[in-house]
Amino acid sequence: MAEFLSYFRQDRLPHIWCPGCGNGTVTGALVRAIDKLGLDKNNIVVVSGIGCSSRAVGYLDFDTLHTTHGRAIAFATGVKLARPRLKVIVITGDGDSAAIGGNHFIHAARRNIDITTIIINNNIYGMTSGQASPMTPHGMLGTTAPYGNVEYNFDLCELAKAAGATYVARATTYHYVLLEDLIAKAIMHKGFSVVEALSQCPTYFGRKNKIGGAVDTLNWIKDQTINVKAAAALPPEKREGKILIGELHSIEKAEFTQQYLEVIAKVQRANPSYARNKGVPGCELNSD
Amino acid sequence: MVEKVRLMQGNEACTMAAIAAGLEFYAGYPITPSTEIAEMCSEELPKVGGKFIQMEDEIGSISACIGASLTGAKAMTATSGPGFSLMQEAIGYASLCEIPLVIIDVQRVGPSTGMPTSPAQGDVMQARWGTHGDHPIIALAPGNVKECYELTFRAFELSEKYRVPVIVLTDEVIGHMREKVVLPDPGSYKIPMRAMPQNPAGYKPYAADPNGGVPLMAPFGMGYRWHCTGLFHDENGAPSSKPAVASVLMRRLNLKVENRADDLADYFAEGLEDCDLAVVSFGSSAMAALSAVRRARSEGYKVGMFRPKTIWPFPTATVRRLLAPAKRILVPEMNLGQLALEIERAAGCERPVIRLGKVNGELFHPDEVFAAIKEAL
Ligand SMILES: Cc1ncc(C[n+]2csc(CCOP(=O)(O)OP(=O)(O)O)c2C)c(N)n1
Numbered sequence: 001m002a003e004f005l006s007y008f009r010q011d012r013l014p015h016i017w018c019p020g021c022g023n024g025t026v027t028g029a030l031v032r033a034i035d036k037l038g039l040d041k042n043n044i045v046v047v048s049g050i051g052c053s054s055r056a057v058g059y060l061d062f063d064t065l066h067t068t069h070g071r072a073i074a075f076a077t078g079v080k081l082a083r084p085r086l087k088v089i090v091i092t093g094d095g096d097s098a099a100i101g102g103n104h105f106i107h108a109a110r111r112n113i114d115i116t117t118i119i120i121n122n123n124i125y126g127m128t129s130g131q132a133s134p135m136t137p138h139g140m141l142g143t144t145a146p147y148g149n150v151e152y153n154f155d156l157c158e159l160a161k162a163a164g165a166t167y168v169a170r171a172t173t174y175h176y177v178l179l180e181d182l183i184a185k186a187i188m189h190k191g192f193s194v195v196e197a198l199s200q201c202p203t204y205f206g207r208k209n210k211i212g213g214a215v216d217t218l219n220w221i222k223d224q225t226i227n228v229k230a231a232a233a234l235p236p237e238k239r240e241g242k243i244l245i246g247e248l249h250s251i252e253k254a255e256f257t258q259q260y261l262e263v264i265a266k267v268q269r270a271n272p273s274y275a276r277n278k279g280v281p282g283c284e285l286n287s288d
Numbered sequence: 289m290v291e292k293v294r295l296m297q298g299n300e301a302c303t304m305a306a307i308a309a310g311l312e313f314y315a316g317y318p319i320t321p322s323t324e325i326a327e328m329c330s331e332e333l334p335k336v337g338g339k340f341i342q343m344e345d346e347i348g349s350i351s352a353c354i355g356a357s358l359t360g361a362k363a364m365t366a367t368s369g370p371g372f373s374l375m376q377e378a379i380g381y382a383s384l385c386e387i388p389l390v391i392i393d394v395q396r397v398g399p400s401t402g403m404p405t406s407p408a409q410g411d412v413m414q415a416r417w418g419t420h421g422d423h424p425i426i427a428l429a430p431g432n433v434k435e436c437y438e439l440t441f442r443a444f445e446l447s448e449k450y451r452v453p454v455i456v457l458t459d460e461v462i463g464h465m466r467e468k469v470v471l472p473d474p475g476s477y478k479i480p481m482r483a484m485p486q487n488p489a490g491y492k493p494y495a496a497d498p499n500g501g502v503p504l505m506a507p508f509g510m511g512y513r514w515h516c517t518g519l520f521h522d523e524n525g526a527p528s529s530k531p532a533v534a535s536v537l538m539r540r541l542n543l544k545v546e547n548r549a550d551d552l553a554d555y556f557a558e559g560l561e562d563c564d565l566a567v568v569s570f571g572s573s574a575m576a577a578l579s580a581v582r583r584a585r586s587e588g589y590k591v592g593m594f595r596p597k598t599i600w601p602f603p604t605a606t607v608r609r610l611l612a613p614a615k616r617i618l619v620p621e622m623n624l625g626q627l628a629l630e631i632e633r634a635a636g637c638e639r640p641v642i643r644l645g646k647v648n649g650e651l652f653h654p655d656e657v658f659a660a661i662k663e664a665l
């Protein structure tokens with residue numbers, strides 16, 4: 001425990017989250033994954049958008065960037081392309097990534113830029129007190145879906161995969177060991193990686209839908225999931241309606257910033273007059 | 289000195305100046321009449337080891353620029369009306385978080401899609417007040433291609449020095465017009481550099497240094513491990529909703545630019561000392577205005593010209609002083625009176641301010657301004 005505390009800005013605690021919220025579990029899994037990988041704290045930038053989930057970065061002892069609603073991945077794209085040597089991790093909510101930020105999400109996947117995106121999906125807009133999100137299941141309640149949600153939710157992992165993400169995985173705050181393991185793999189993957197963490201918002205989602213408190217909401221999530229490996233051995237009718245967890249997609253594909261660096265090298269070889277410009281003037285401190 | 293003389297477009301001059309100033313990162317989304325800037329950056333930046341990315345929209349573009357700037361890279365984006373509108377939320381973020389950034393807005397006729405290939409100057413107020421909340425901003429308005437070069441370079445100097453987004457307000461005519469520009473020898477000028485802290489220990493990202501309220505900015509990835517947030521924050525960068533913290537932050541933030549308004553004032557003035565009528569105009573409108581003013585002078589009318597190159601912060605004291613002799617003020621601009629509002633505020637108590645607005649996508653003709661001058665006298 002004590003060694004993990006060193007990854008937190010302890011002077012910024014206590015956090016703002018409700019008792020029983022899943023955000024802390026996911027943040028803890030991220031920190032343990034980073035610790036397990038033995039990464040240098042000074043080479044990690046964690047970026048988030050706006051939402052309860054996005055507040056996680058404020059407590060983490062890295063360079064952290066708490067941006068505007070939906071734009072975390074776009075900010076992260078600038079960080080990563082400017083300094084490809086940095087590990088760039090995004091923490092985002094289901095509203096942040098799938099509603100207002102949906103466009104940045106699919107385009108980052110399409111580029112296969114080396115950013116790890118952890119989506120804390122609690123099926124609701126937590127921060128603004130329980131409105132329906134693009135991840136609120138059909139028929140369920142939110143403060144803006146008082147008669148049951150008429151819309152359908154995304155399968156975020158399928159969406160990420162179809163858009164071009166090269167590593168896609170899902171776990172839950174119940175399966176936190178799996179979550180930690182998948183986050184570690186995602187961070188080490190070269191390319192756009194997505195880990196969807198199904199998480200509980202007992203305060204709004206659980207209560208509004210009369211699921212119960214934190215533990216009930218956690219169990220409600222757990223009961224819907226099935227490990228992808230176990231599912232492979234089951235007949236289709238047993239998999240019906242279940243949400244797959246585990247590693248769902250992992251392929252090798254040339255990564256965006258590396259390809260851009262190759263372009264620079266090629267252009268500079270073809271334009272020897274520029275060769276004396278080792279990087280851009282004024283940026284010696286931080287060029288790579 | 290190996291100065292090079294080249295014939296170039298305003299958009300090209302902006303790009304060349306940015307690269308001369310050490311531009312390292314460009315993110316943008318194509319939009320007429322700014323697109324040449326993106327195209328040139330995509331070609332030129334890799335040559336100097338810089339990065340270009342075409343983002344999925346203008347919100348993504350400016351967001352990526354802010355991310356890059358946080359790592360220490362000089363960053364720029366360029367756009368026009370609709371794209372400039374999309375960038376407003378992030379401009380507020382950059383203003384609050386004190387992120388150096390240059391935005392070229394090649395103005396076109398609006399609102400909405402308007403007339404994409406025609407010039408306008410309708411973004412004067414959007415440049416100042418487009419994002420919500422009181423915030424510092426600097427906007428510079430070149431009046432010709434040479435000034436596109438000079439003021440874009442200056443935009444980098446100011447944005448790096450004061451940690452504030454700087455907007456370069458050009459327009460379709462200046463962006464596409466070709467003129468000769470003397471390019472300075474790369475060794476002959478000082479590249480703008482951001483002041484950086486020396487030691488991560490005890491670093492306070494928003495501690496105002498004693499010299500005028502601009503904190504030192506540590507690049508990400510250098511061991512400072514600081515928190516950048518669009519929530520109001522204290523000196524340590526910790527989010528805070530305490531009224532006392534908010535008030536200290538907001539005053540420092542706004543005053544760091546507003547207190548320097550008259551030092552930042554850059555302008556062209558001619559014949560104001562003894563004028564009966566002052567003509568105030570900027571950007572491409574000022575080309576026609578100046579030739580009308582000179583013609584009026586040559587015909588014996590006491591007419592002077594004031595052309596602000598710094599639009600924001602508005603140089604109130606400078607304007608009040610320089611326009612003091614004028615009995616009347618005429619303001620030709622390609623909008624329905626945006627700069628005129630500021631002129632009225634600064635110098636309008638004692639004399640009438642006559643608006644000469646044009647929003648049909650056509651440039652002013654000198655004869656048109658000349659006729660207005662005669663009528664005003
Ligand atoms: C441009 C903009 N629109 C709306 C909001 C209000 N807002 C803040 S957080 C949020 C929803 C967040 O939901 P989600 O991403 O699921 O995060 P959670 O709070 O559930 O973790 C909204 C709509 C905002 N801050 N900015």
Ligand code: SF4
Pocket residue numbers: 016017018020021022023052053122126127200201202203204
């Ligand atoms: S509102 Fe929901 S998501 Fe937000 S902190 Fe509370 S439990 Fe967590």
Ligand SMILES: [Mg+2]
Pocket residue numbers: 051093094095120121122123124125126133
């Ligand atoms: Mg949510």
